[in-house]
Amino acid sequence: MSHDTLSDVLRTVRLRGALFYRVNGSRNWAAEAPPAREIADAVMPESEHVMEYHVVTRGSCWGAIVGEAPVRLECGDIILFPHGDAHVISSAPGMRAQANVAGLSERVDQLPFTLNLDAVEGNGDMPCDERYETGLVCGFLGCDLRPFNPLIDTLPRLLHLTSTGGQDWITHFMHQAVAESRSKRPGGEAMLERMSEMMFVDAVRRYIDMLPEESRGWTAGLRDRFVGRVLALVHDDPAKEWTVEQLGDRVGLSRSALHERFLEMIGLPPMQYLLNWRMQVAATLLRNTNATVGSVALEVGYASEAAFVRAFKRVVGKPPAAWRREKARGAHATHGR
Structure with missing residues (x-):
């Protein structure tokens, strides 16, 4: 049957992407995000539900829902938090940082901006420097939950997708996001928003493909x-x-x-x-x-x-x-x- 049910749902629940920042980390560093509902009005005020994602563009790190076991992230990996849980991205497992809610709501002249971290403290918005061991592209996705969104409830709280070895378009997304954050060309923000939506669709498709045969749920x-x-x-x-x-x-x-x-x-x-x-x-x-x-x-x-x-x-x-x-x-x- 030719009808694309997943695309129909994503259109109808108004999936929207917003790429906000890059993270560079060196030595001992951590970045902590509060529950998405606490920052939804600041980052995506027109969306009922907000999810955060991170794509590792350089090096490796760890990602975890606060209070739960971390997962190791390598270059090219994607980690999403479909239910908007508070989470930590860090250079080593078990680290915590102060969630910077105010910083996310600050207006910048053009997105994405860069956050450089060294020993869990932010060092300001400065150009990318290869001396940073780890790099990530981070952003938000928004959608409606009501009256009926059959997709979100069936996704896990943490969705980790490993790199496919540079053979898919996610690799292009990573490089393009890094380039746009440096050059800040006209139209870059809109392009990256659409690319983040495509990344989410691809992530959901990969998740469906990985489900065991005995799985239940909408996906x-x-x-x-x-x-x-x-x-x-x-x-x-x-x-x-x-x-x-x-x-x-x-x-x-x-x-x-x-x-x-x-x-x-x-x-x-x-x-x-x-x-x-x-x-x-x-x-x-x-x-x-x-x-x-x-x-x-x-x-x-x-x-x-x-x-x-x-x-x-x-x-x-x-x-x-x-x-x-x-x-x-x-x-x-x-x-x-």
């Missing part, structure tokens, strides 16, 4: 012979009046077998998943267009505006018109800063 469901096809059908045409019987007929399973398999894999019955996804699509239309509530209802499969309003309120917690006004006020406040 594992994408590659399941039957569940993956059902997801593709639902995402290709969420407004269609699907039934479990129709979906089962399309993928070659009985109603009961499909219900059981989908529930075991995804954690939701097929019709509940369809309802949740319709509300996510509706939320995107309410946020991004001037379409009336009635028009949005038709777009997601409701001939009755009243039935749509009830369903939206049940999933989201408030009627669609009130939700739209709330999001519009939030966006206006953000742009007014």
